[in-house]
Amino acid sequence: MRHTINTFNTIAPIMSLTLESLAIIEDDDTIRNYLAEQVQLHIDVQELMLFSNAEDALAALTTEPATIVLFDVQLPGINGIECMRRLKIIHPQMLCMVLTVYDKPDTVFEALKAGAVSYLLKSTSAEKILEAIEEVYNGGSPISSQIARKVIEAFALKEKTNEHFQLLSRREKEIVEELARGYRYKEIAEKLFLSVDTVRTHIRNIYEKLQVNSRIEALRKTGLI
């Protein structure tokens, strides 16, 4: 379903990204349509799926996953994070990004534990949203110092509890500690003699470990392990 909206600014195509499919789950019509339009203008997507609530998305994506999915957190009915959690269990290779109004660290952290590899403010410019999609596709993940601090806390606890929990490698610990101090990827890469891409990959791995631990914790609570 395509709506025509007066675009506010024209962006020159800045990427050569080809995706098999992309899904957007957002209940606000204006935002959803705007995002859909920007994606279609600048990314070569073979299939673009739009949903205004989590239930519809679950119904469709369970059988047919998308390469990348953008989740709004606030949805009527099941919220975006829960929706993501369920879909990630069935399709772990699906790349999930959350859209939030404010990047409140608690919300973002919950999303990361549930399976997100990227988070965005809804008010981000279209340019940056598309950049973020490309970054996610290429294996990168954004992080802020507050999130990094939460990551450190999360892994600090795990070290003491369950033997199934994944721990951070020494390198990953170094990186996350520098991130918690507010340093940029480039500065950290220089300081630790790594490439920026390596730093990005490490962050992605840290997020995945976080998700695994979160799932183990959930299973432990149900008494299955």
Add this chain to the structure above:
Amino acid sequence: MRWLMYALAFWGVLPFLPFIKSDTSGSMMLYLVVHFVLEISCVILLIGYLLWVASTRSRLAWFYFTAVIITLLCSAVLVAKHSGWVNLPISSGSFMGAGAIIEMIIMTAGISLQFYKYKKEKEAILISYLEQQKAITQKILMTEEAERKRIARELHDDIGAGLTRITLMSDAATHKNHVSAYEIEEIAATCRRLVGSMGEIVWSLSPENNSLENLVAYMREELHKLLEYSGIAYELYLPDHSGDTLLTNEQRRNLLLVTKELVHNAVKYSKAQNISVHGELEKDMLRFSVKDDGSGFDEKNARSGNGLRNIRQRMAELGGQISFESGLKKGTTAAYYFQL
């Protein structure tokens, strides 16, 4: 001390108990000696204790004093009777018994009085404790209220001002025949700034962010955002290990905003090629400076307006100082500090 009193009371009564019954003068003599010794030692102990209690000048001392006097009198009478000095028509037994009873009564009275005193003391302590708690609760409520007022003011200043600008810009746009993309971008940019402000306010209110370390990390990120695409070379020297130094919400927010505003001004107006931000913690003084090598400004006719006024006000709120060293074409250094 209480137990000493009980012991003394018992000790004192002991001699009066007829535990030796004999007719022979030998055992009678023994009885007398034992009695005498016990009685004298008791008296000595009592006098000692009495002197101690008397030094506190309490009503208790009088009780003890009376009790001891009676004991002494009884003992004296008994000794006199037995040694034949005085002939009294009373049997030692009943006399001793009476003495014992009177002594017990007085001792008990003394002990009761002590208990009563203790109870009163405890009550007084409890009352003063409750008063203290009440005072503390009052203080907490007042602090919370002051903080709430501060938050409301920040929201009003930041968000209110921004929303007003958007309203006016939108109004202006609707009255034109065609709206330029630039105007709408201005509106969008203001909106984005407001979202950023909200994020900042939420950050500054989160209790887990109250350490200087957290402020430094957040400040580093925010300054990067301001500087990285500015085309200006920049350096950030911020304290990396500030230990456990904690800041209040107000301190965090004001320091962050002042620094951001100074850097923003430098980026926008100074035409500098280099900007550096220094921060230092010296004992309990936080010193910061923002330096640029740009065109400088003259403080008097500056682009002061709201920006500088805001900065000065925020530093004043922190009880700190800010000074500008600038000259046309000499660059600008803004140095500011406050005490924790």
